[in-house]
Amino acid sequence: MKILALSGSLRAASINSAVLRALRVLAPASIEVYLFTGLGDLPLYNPDLESSPPSVAAQLRREVASADALLIASPEYAHGVTGTIKNALDWLVAFEGFADKPVAVLNATPRAHHADAALRETLITMSAKLIEAASITLPLPSANIGDADLLAMPEIVSLLTGVIVEIERAAMKPYLNSSLYIDNQHPAVVAQAAKLADGCADEEEIAKRCFEFVRDEIKHGWDYRLNPVTCKASEVLIHGNGFCYAKSHLLAALLRANGIPAGLCYQRLTIDGDQPPYCLHGLNAVYLQQYGWYRIDARGNKPGVAADFCPPLEKLAFPIVNPLEQDLPGIRAEPPPAVVKVLTEHQTIEQVYNNLPDVDLQNHTV
16 A cells, blocks of 8 residues: 655655654555655646646656555645645646545644645545544644654654554545445355355455456456456356456455455556557456555466466566556556446447557546
């Protein structure tokens, strides 16, 4: 799991930056706290640059897209948020990857309630999911202390550890939910998930069994030329076949039914060989306590394809071999509209194959 940390202060001795560094030290191995240090390099936001944002703005957006949650600590200047953090958020207003992102706000100065309230209002207006349980004011005795001092304070260590726990809980919630296409509460899915978990010693063994079941027992629709076209996890299970996207829906559902957070990932690959055209390829990420997010690909093995489950080593079905191929950033809780559209609007596997979705490279959207 990745938490992107943003400090609203550019001072080298900032208490807000110190708090974020201390929290990074306290995070368990499965959680990466990444402190973005480029906010001072961001130019003032200019909507005219949206089609081609400056490199540092593009980097910020990539980091936001790949993060499971954001953590912001910012001082108060003249009863308001700092220009540093407001400018950073302005660069994210029109960015699709920010919407619905879990965000926590840390207030390192009890007197700074004006900026804290203003920052919360801005984030809510931007459609962020504010993590109230992790958004706290720290009872710090002074603003002139560093991260080593913070780590020597038992009360502060306890509070910051609690912040990490609450962020993790909030960030994982969408990856446990049941929905229209990942219908992990469907009776057939629940029954199969329980069957696969029977006798397992831990979550890693459960995850491996679910992966191997979908990889080996659910046939890839195009490999075997099987209809009908499936989309919902329950449909894939009942009919025993599906394209890679649909199989990823089933694997996510089986994992979630067992209480293991699971999401959807995508690659952009050539359809055949190493030449255009390109299409999306669907796979999964499972959240394992020992390792954090771990990508797995249950599309089904065949000659030249040998995906496996061997954490922390990734063994996916397809390596990236072409400059225009790519691992798309982020882990989705739900399938993107383009994937749902191709699986629900076409009646045969041939129609799906002839209309495989691709990514919008200019806007980095699916």
